[in-house]
Amino acid sequence: MANLRAAPDRTVRVIQWGMAGVAVVFIGGIITWIAHLIRTAWRLGDVPSASIGISLVAIPVFLTLLGVILYVFVGLLRDRGER
């Protein structure tokens, strides 16, 4: 019975950490995309200052969101045994 319980618990943990991974990949993907747009603007000499200006606002916002998400995931999942 204990084994039966342990397997779903492990599955649940994997899914939960997987969700944290999805958040990292999603926000990391957006930041990579923004960096790609800056690189394209720089390469083409296509007003890179505007792209850099916008990204200076956007990237910290996404990083802060990722920070909050990871803070909640780690904060809750690491404490699951205690009551």
Next chain:
Amino acid sequence: MADPADTRDAPLIAPIERTGRGFYLTVGILLAFIVWGAVAYWTQFTEGLGVTGLHQPVSWGFYVTNFVFFIGISHAGTLISAILRLSKAEWRRPVVRMAEVITVMVLFIGAGQILVDLGRPDRMLNIIRHGRYQSPLLWDATSISAYLTASIVYLYIPMIPDIAILRDRVGKRKLLYTVLAMGWRGTVHQQRVLNRAIAIMAVLVIPIAVSVHTVVSFVFSMTLQPMWHSTIFGPYFVVGAIFSGIAALIVAMVAFRKAYGLQGYLKPIHFRYLGQLLLVMSLLWFYFTFAEYLTGYYGNEPEEMKVFQAKFTGPYWPFFWGMALTNFVIPVLCLVRLGRRTIGKVLLASLSVTVGMWLERFIIVVPTLSNPRLPFGEGIYAPTWVEWGELAGSLALFALFYVLFTKIFPVISIWEIREGRDVGLKEVEERLRTYLPDTPEAGVVPAARGH
């Protein structure tokens, strides 16, 4: 925090445990509209944008109107919820979840309008591969992505204790609830993490929400088109967004109050407070509209005046004056005196504002394109059944998402209601004492200060 034996708030879990005929009927009706929208889109996809009323010079019609309208409604949620949380307004407790859900659902629908507007959606990836970041359209893509991410996080984090209640009490969807509950046991540490995260998100989400609708306005105001090139478009759009957001929230509250029997949670006082907010926003909206049009009229620039006349007395007058009626006259008449029948009056005002704000978005987008600065000649826009189908389908899809959400998660935050009952009253009393001036003890006369 999540005591499974606590059955005080059973009405909030009842819609998740039981499904009545009303649910299937509602879903059936909504699906009929969604099918209409799907057929309309398929027709457009296979035959091209020629089946719509879009043409040169009016290349943005219903779709961009819907985009601005839906993104505007999204402010219901997060912004109102965040402000009420930060200001510790106790009456927020049964309201915030509904507002947060609106935001997330409607953002998907709003962002989807841009995809519908693309004549060649197969080329969408080019935006990602070869986008130009100095274009306000990409600023929009970035800010909406940030807002959607923030809104999902801001909806999800305060739901965790409720999901743990469902995990422990509801017999179905065990895996889903167990995964999403994140091992919530209500320990002191977990509560500290949750409260801190909610506080950070509440602060973060307000500037994001404001920036999103400002950036949406930039799509128009960064051009030199008549009656679009305006410095107040940012705040004007934000005010309109909050206005329509409150209206949508009230409509949702009335609907779910009736459908799920939540009269004990959503009381007339909640509608009174939201009605007062709606009245304030109606007056603010009028102020911005008046300032915007007066500036254009006083400048008397020929190209601007063509658009001005088209709206006031030209082919778009029914929309313009309809907007004034539904956004200002009706709401003010309904809300200026909320005595008896509070909920009915607030609902009428909200429905009126919902229609009015869609008209406002239409009246911003279309008349300017009909009378462009470039020598295109005047164009009249008449939507076809395809655009009407997309509008009906989008509204129905939003409603369907919302209804399905309420069948899986509580539409009112259970733990916040319990917290209000158990510790809120005491907290409010203590907080109130800190607001009030220090009272001298009885019989002690404070010493007079000599000057």
